[in-house]
Amino acid sequence: MGVFIGNLQPGTTTSDLLDFMGDHDGMTDIEIVKRRSEQGEEVRFGHVLFRSQGDATRAIKLQQKKDLHGSMVLVREYIYRADDERRSVGLQIISQEEMDRREIDRRYS
Numbered sequence: 001m002g003v004f005i006g007n008l009q010p011g012t013t014t015s016d017l018l019d020f021m022g023d024h025d026g027m028t029d030i031e032i033v034k035r036r037s038e039q040g041e042e043v044r045f046g047h048v049l050f051r052s053q054g055d056a057t058r059a060i061k062l063q064q065k066k067d068l069h070g071s072m073v074l075v076r077e078y079i080y081r082a083d084d085e086r087r088s089v090g091l092q093i094i095s096q097e098e099m100d101r102r103e104i105d106r107r108y109s
Helices: 014-021 053-063 096-107
Strands: 002-008 027-036 042-050 074-077
Touching (some): 002 053, 014 027, 014 053, 042 053, 053 074
Antiparallel strands (some): 002 074
16 A cells, blocks of 8 residues: 655655655555646655555554644545546645645544
């Protein structure tokens, strides 16, 4: 199972992400994906693979609401998509308050 780590700051490296994730059991691979938004801004997210769903779920729970390089990161299950499938029209950077509001909405909807 994969874990998505979003809202990474520019300059974040795989070593930084490895340090952030710590010694979670079952971690098999880690990478940082870099893309450009339609506005030309660099957007980064991490992708961490685990041997089992249980290992990934524990890591997600332990890493929630943690800071990395001055930014609260978003940690959730990675959703696999086809290469040509887009999640949204344009990538956007959102504030921590907006992330928190969306999480509350998601939990209580």
